[in-house]
Amino acid sequence: MIPAIIYLILRRYRKTNPVKTAQLLQLFRTARKFILLFVLLLLAGLIALSQPTQLRYTIKRKGNQVGSISFFQQVVGTKKIFRTESEVKTRMIFLFTAIGREEAIYENGVLLSSSVYQKLNGDVRLDNKTRLVGRNYVVYNGKHPETLNNYPISYNMICLFGIEPATVPKVYSDKFQQFLEIQTVKNHQYRIKFPDGNFNEYFYKDGLCTRVEVHHSLYRSSFELKN
Numbered sequence: 001m002i003p004a005i006i007y008l009i010l011r012r013y014r015k016t017n018p019v020k021t022a023q024l025l026q027l028f029r030t031a032r033k034f035i036l037l038f039v040l041l042l043l044a045g046l047i048a049l050s051q052p053t054q055l056r057y058t059i060k061r062k063g064n065q066v067g068s069i070s071f072f073q074q075v076v077g078t079k080k081i082f083r084t085e086s087e088v089k090t091r092m093i094f095l096f097t098a099i100g101r102e103e104a105i106y107e108n109g110v111l112l113s114s115s116v117y118q119k120l121n122g123d124v125r126l127d128n129k130t131r132l133v134g135r136n137y138v139v140y141n142g143k144h145p146e147t148l149n150n151y152p153i154s155y156n157m158i159c160l161f162g163i164e165p166a167t168v169p170k171v172y173s174d175k176f177q178q179f180l181e182i183q184t185v186k187n188h189q190y191r192i193k194f195p196d197g198n199f200n201e202y203f204y205k206d207g208l209c210t211r212v213e214v215h216h217s218l219y220r221s222s223f224e225l226k227n
Contacts, residue, residue, distance in 0.1 A: 052072045052073060052074035052081075053072070053073040053074070053162065054070065054071065054072050054073075055070070055071040055161060055162070055208065055209075055225060055226075056068065056069070056070055056071075056225075056226045057069040057070075057071070057212075057223040057224060057225055057226065058223070058224050058226060059086070059088055059221060059222070059223055060221060060222050060223075060224060061090055061219065061220070061221040061222075062220075066088055066089060066090040066221070067086060067087050067088030067089060067090070067098075068086065068087060069084055069085070069086040069223055070084065070085045070086075071083070071084050071158075071161040071162065072084070073161075073162045078107050078108050079105060079106065079107045079112075080105075080106045080107075081103070081104070081105050081106075082102075082103065082104045082105075082106075082158045082159060082161075082162065083101075083102065083103045083104075083158075084100070084101065084102045084103075084158055084161065085100070085101055086098075086099070086100040086101075087099050087100075092218070092219065095121075096120065096121065097120070097121055097122075098118065098119065098120050098121075099118070099119045100116075100117065100118045100119075101115075101116075101117045102114075102115065102116045102117070102157070102158045102174065103115050103158070104156055104158045104159070104174075106154075109152075109154050110132070110151075110152040110153070110154060111130070111132060111137075111152065111153040111154065111156060111172070112131075112132050113129070113130065113131050113132065114129070114130045114156055114158070114172075114174050115127075115128065115129045115130070115174065116128050116157075116174040116175050126175060127141070127142060128140065128141045128174050128175060128177060129141075129174075130148070130153075130172075130174060130177065132151075135151045136148065136149055136151060137149075137150065137151065137153065139177045141177065146177075148177065150172075150179065153172045155168050155170075155171050155172065156171060156172040156173070156174060157171055157172070157173050157174060157175070158174075159171070160202055160209060160212075161208075161209045162208065162209070163207065164188065164204040164207045164208070164209070165182050165190055165202075168182055169181065169182060170182060171192065173194070176194065176195050178195070180192050180193070180194065180195075181193070185201065188203060188204040188205065189201060189202070189203050189204075190202045190204075197217060198214075198215060198216045198217060199215050200212055200213065200214055200215065201213045201215070208225070209225065210224070210225045211223065211224050211225065
């Protein structure tokens with residue numbers, strides 16, 4: 001509406017100042033093209049930022065698919081958001097149904113908040129949260145909140161799906177609410193040992209996790225990236 005009004009005013013002004021009006025009209029047309037281009041680029045950038053990266057994994061045990069994991073990564077301004085959703089159904093003497101969710105929000109590479117939630121056969125088994133408060137992290141695990149003096153956290157377990165830890169020595173575990181060492185087994189293969197004696201191995205290609213091998217005292221399983 002406003003550009004149209006300006007254009008009409010200039011056309012009327014042309015009767016008394018034709019040369020100057022011609023110059024202003026040309027400037028107006030050029031500016032309008034640049035404004036349109038800028039708006040289109042801005043919209044394209046916003047659309048690109050709003051589109052999350054999504055990876056899907058199949059969970060296998062003894063060669064059979066028993067579940068799936070969906071991993072989402074999204075950048076919004078200076079924030080990076082990670083999220084996973086998982087579901088497993090398998091039989092070990094009796095049927096196990098497990099549902100899990102994880103989320104982490106980073107801003108300028110610093111963890112603002114994260115959470116891990118697990119439910120087994122309808123019972124909540126894990127519901128841990130980590131929040132940045134000032135220069136400390138407050139952790140919640142169903143008991144009294146505790147302070148974790150390890151600022152800043154720049155890499156936690158959920159990041160393992162989308163960012164290869166080639167130069168990362170430690171990873172923060174929301175489940176155990178502590179840092180764990182990342183061991184390099186060989187190129188693009190890493191091992192993380194957990195306080196309960198179990199461990200996982202992660203395999204990468206082009207910076208993305210393509211496979212996870214889970215070594216538990218009671219079972220073996222793997223997560224495999226779908227093509």
